[in-house]
Amino acid sequence: MTQTQKTQKALRLGTRRSKLAMAQSGHVADAVRELTGRDVELVEITTYGDTSREHLAQIGGTGVFVTALRDALLRGDVDFAVHSLKDLPTTQPEDLALAAIPRREDPRDVLIGRDGMTLAELTEAAEGGVVRIGTGSPRRMAQLNACARHRGLRLETVPIRGNIDTRIGFVRNGELDAVVLAAAGLNRSGRTDEVTEFLDPDHVLPAPGQGALAIECTAANAELAATLAELDDPLTRVAVTAERSLLAALEAGCSAPVGALADLLADDQVVKEMRLRGVVGATDGSSLVQLSTTGPVPTTQDQAEALGRELADEMLAKGAAGLMGERAH
Structure with a gap:
């Protein structure tokens, strides 16, 4: 570390x-410390989504976890902020730079x-009774209920x-038989051992951008943006850009029953194609629109x-529009 780096102020x-946000921000802070040689201090900020007890669909969902940041x-x-990418509105403000994904x-x-x-074991143990699964996501509700209808599960x-x-x-105290969460959050919190089943995306597509982080700074701070850009993963960026573009084109917010996943398909360990899958469903599972497309891996944001x-x-x-109910902008 140079003398200049030693005397520079810590990056904020x-x-x-939340424990999860602090854990994932801690990982980013470590990467920035290693990259810059500067200290990084975490500044805790309370968002509206953290304080409101209403369900996301009721409070609008879009931006409630990011506006305060x-x-x-x-x-x-x-100086910069870390978000779960799936929480970001699909329109990027001009005065802020999405420096790294x-x-x-x-x-x-x-x-x-x-x-x-597992879900199959819970259903068998219920002996014809109803299996109660907790989730705050209309997207998960739509797909779980559609899967249940297809397989004759209650x-x-x-x-x-x-x-x-x-x-x-809710599961430990017996109120619910199971809950559905994002694998990424449990992995980053060191709690993967509590998972009883990874849900196949063929049955339950994740939220657009799920599992990815967004590192944001002001557009005016070009030097910091360029430094943070070294943490960017180009393949992740084009994949989540395609997913979020689908969400934006559907004019749906992050609380809408929309799932999307861009898979990078490799041949001999060389990524050659990308498959984008999307789903929109009625929350009761009565109807789904699920389609996919496969093509060359996009090389630019415009292509994605x-x-x-x-x-x-x-x-x-x-x-699909008729299955989303009132659209969230």
């Missing part, structure tokens, strides 16, 4: 206060069932909110966005 990283950036209270974690959803049981999806401990607590828009147009032509 804005983060939500972005306001802190623009006021100069912090690091390599994505596991994008899948997972089930945490009572007594370590499921009840129960709306819940709260942090990881709160949600798992075009791929998402094209698939969204096909989904809208199949009736």
Whole structure:
């Protein structure tokens, strides 16, 4: 470390206060320390989404976990911020730079069932009774209920909110048979051993951008943006850009029942194609529109966005708009 680096002020990283947010921001802080040689201090910020007890669909969903962080950036209270990418609105403000999207974690959803049981085992143990699964996501509700209808299972999806401990607590105290969470959050929190089943994306597609982080700073701070850009993973960026473009073209917010996943397909360990899958569903599982497209890996943001828009147009032509209810902008 040079003498200049020693005397530079610590970089201030804005983060939500939750254990998960602090854990993932801590990983980014370590990477920035190693990259720059500068100290990084975490600045805890409370967002509206953290304080409201209403379900995301009721409070609008879009931006509720990021607005306070972005306001802190623009006021100069912090130098950069870390978000879960799936929480970001699809329109990027001109005065903020999405400087880096690091390599994505596991994008899948997972089930945490009572007594370590999978969904199939819970259904068998219920002996014809109803299996109660907690989730705060209309997207998960739509796909779980559709899967249950297809397989003749008796499921009840129960709306819940709260942090990881709160949600798992519903299972531990017997209120619910299982809860569904994002694999990435459990991995980053060191709690993967609590997972009883990884849900196949063929049955439950994740939220657009799920498993990825977004590192944001002001557009005016070009030097910091260029430094943070070294943490960017180009393949992750084009994949999540396609997913979020699909979400934007559907004119749906992050609380809408929309799933998307861009898989990078490799041949002899060389990534050659990308498959984009999208789903929109009625929350009761009565109807789904699920389509996919496969093509060359986009080499620019424009190409990735075009791929998402094209698939969204096909989904809208199949009736996707009618399954989203009131659209969240």
